[in-house]
Amino acid sequence: MARKIGSRYTANQILGRGSAGTVWLGEGPEGPVAVKLLREDLASDEELVGRFVQERTALLKLDHPHVVSVRDLVVDGNDLALVMDLVRGTDLRTRLDRERRLAPEAAVAITADVADGLAAAHASGVVHRDVKPENILLDMQGPLGPGGAHPALLTDFGVAKLIDTPRRTRATKIIGTPDYLAPEIVEGLPPTAAVDIYALATVLYELLAGFTPFGGGHPGAVLRRHVTETVVPLPGITEELWQLLVQCLAKAPASRLRASELATRLREQLPALAGLPPLDVDEPEAEPGGEPQEATAAAPAPRERVRRGAVPLVPGAKPDSNRDTHTSMRVPAPDELAGGARGTARAPRTAGAPRPGSARNRAAARRRRITLGAAAVVLVAAAGIGTWAAGAGDDPGGTPTDGTESSAPGSP
């Protein structure tokens, strides 16, 4: 059913739902648009509305062929909406669900597009903070590029930052998607542009391999792997591409490439990748219903076999929203923590061996986004790998930092 959004837009049909709200196919004065209507509980949060208005300038100024432009921000009664360019196509998660993994040339071409978009954003002082396949849209009306890839556009700029208001995050929460979270975020450091590079390298690894380098099993274990484990080589990948991945998945943010350099280096590799088939690797096994093995950073357990999926760090913890893409965690007791702080060692296995769990289940698990309580920080601290500074989550000092902070209040 159609509904008005402010005085200028009509939302006609739901395109999809995410953790922050619902995306509608809409109509504006200049034609079709996509309208992201934020969740009611977000729209009724006065602080968030203020921030939304404050950040108009930064969100509206991003204009790049590989960024989904935000055209307008609407605050109208209970409605809080971002009006975006409509991308006619699909998101990368849907393509990945369908194909499981992409040919290297297409994977690299898509990643290079997103790196270009990030370069423009970072140059404007904007950090995305939630780069993942769900936020990469493929424009099926655009020209085919290397490997038959349609142009890729990064969407949802500013949304993670909007939701991650100090009051919501103060000393209690990390907001993000565990598989793509850079180690410095897990450690409670302010997000800089380098977190987007880490997340994008994770996406590239996933496009090539069909699974993320540190994902799988308990969300707390995923976070810990980001900090303690090194990425396992992918069989069949060219040395140049592997070196690029390793550099961008470096634990130290300063060691990662900048987005513009990453885009250039990726494109340089395209000719060597032309015609190569998707890699012949399979996801590390997961023990159906098996209990995680106890492991330490120094001596991880041999391939932990656990179901993929967002599970509460502590049994009985309730999600903090009614969306199944969220998992919320409360602070665990020490004995509970001992059971949750388990790590894994994962390595790709060759195709053909039995693999528990359906691809759809794994994809759904990856999609789950967590709002992680201080529990995770306690978990990390308990593992001796990090601490959380109260109020961390904003970005003093990083270069370039999330420039949405400095946008002019109330500017149109």
Ligand SMILES: Nc1ncnc2c1ncn2[C@@H]1O[C@H](COP(=O)(O)OP(=O)(O)OP(=O)(O)O)[C@@H](O)[C@H]1O
């Ligand atoms: N500008 C757009 N044009 C066309 N479709 C879009 C646009 N933005 C989002 N969509 C579609 O709307 C759906 C929901 O997007 P949304 O950004 O709300 O959620 P998400 O990114 O999948 O998840 P989350 O917000 O939890 O990270 C997605 O399937 C996406 O393909």
